[in-house]
Amino acid sequence: MQRFTDYQEHIDNAIKWFWDALPNLVMAIVLLLVGTYIIRFINRMVRKFFIKKDYDPSLETFLQSLISIGLKILLFVLVITQLGVQSSSLVAIIGAAGLAIGLALQGSLANFAGGVLILLFKPFKVGDFISAQGVDGTVKEISIFTTKLNTFGNQVAIIPNGQLSNNNIINYNAENTRRDKIDVGIGYGSNIKTAKNILLQICADHENILKEPIPEVYVGELADSSVNLTLRFWANNDVFWKAHFYVLEEIKYRFDENDIEIPFPQTVMHQVKT
Numbered sequence: 001m002q003r004f005t006d007y008q009e010h011i012d013n014a015i016k017w018f019w020d021a022l023p024n025l026v027m028a029i030v031l032l033l034v035g036t037y038i039i040r041f042i043n044r045m046v047r048k049f050f051i052k053k054d055y056d057p058s059l060e061t062f063l064q065s066l067i068s069i070g071l072k073i074l075l076f077v078l079v080i081t082q083l084g085v086q087s088s089s090l091v092a093i094i095g096a097a098g099l100a101i102g103l104a105l106q107g108s109l110a111n112f113a114g115g116v117l118i119l120l121f122k123p124f125k126v127g128d129f130i131s132a133q134g135v136d137g138t139v140k141e142i143s144i145f146t147t148k149l150n151t152f153g154n155q156v157a158i159i160p161n162g163q164l165s166n167n168n169i170i171n172y173n174a175e176n177t178r179r180d181k182i183d184v185g186i187g188y189g190s191n192i193k194t195a196k197n198i199l200l201q202i203c204a205d206h207e208n209i210l211k212e213p214i215p216e217v218y219v220g221e222l223a224d225s226s227v228n229l230t231l232r233f234w235a236n237n238d239v240f241w242k243a244h245f246y247v248l249e250e251i252k253y254r255f256d257e258n259d260i261e262i263p264f265p266q267t268v269m270h271q272v273k274t
Helices: 002-053 057-082 087-104 106-121 161-166 192-205 237-257
Strands: 129-132 135-142 146-150 156-160 169-171 177-186 216-222 227-236
Touching (some): 002 057, 106 135, 106 156, 106 161, 135 156, 146 161, 156 161, 177 192, 177 237, 192 216, 192 227, 192 237
Antiparallel strands (some): 129 135, 129 169, 135 146, 177 227, 216 227
16 A cells, blocks of 8 residues: 555656646747757858858858857757756756767867868868869868868769868869870880970860960880870860860871871780690
């Protein structure tokens, strides 16, 4: 009988606690729903503001992510406070949790700092073609922790900002023009002057190859089975690859027309009679 009375007392206390906490619980749920809607609305307004003002796309993505995360943290604090957690206790909990999280997420904090450095010093921006961490691609997005690149194969490479900010980066769009270097070998029996004139004429015939600085051809190496010529020319970034592939194709066509040999490895097999 006494045990039944104890159970009944616990049930009564639980029911009383539930009814006492119900108003705060309902208000917390309402606050969460309304706060989520407001955050989405603010994020849309921020995006429209950036589009209207035409800011740097790199800065836009970073600030949008930062504002969104900041608002969500603020909403979390408001909901927890509405549930009855004292602000002083909440500050202590957040401080302890922040220390633990900071120690556990040192890499993430380094990535955040790397993102800030990228935006401050601007080694690249959205739309630039870069080479970093063994990946070549066009910068698609710079967020708080990572940078996304679109590779040649239209794949998305995600690189942590901490690694990007602390390692070498080649930005191919930093300058308006870019110099190409193509090495081609000719046979020892071929005429070097004729080959050089052909290479220079190829550059002169293509409208996307700049005439200043002038293209150059020189003998780069006397190799074991070929005389290696080096061709250098300049082109604007937006047509660089078009010029590069044009020159490669024309070299083969015009060398064939002028009997300029391009040596290639050959394997000769002999049959031994027994």
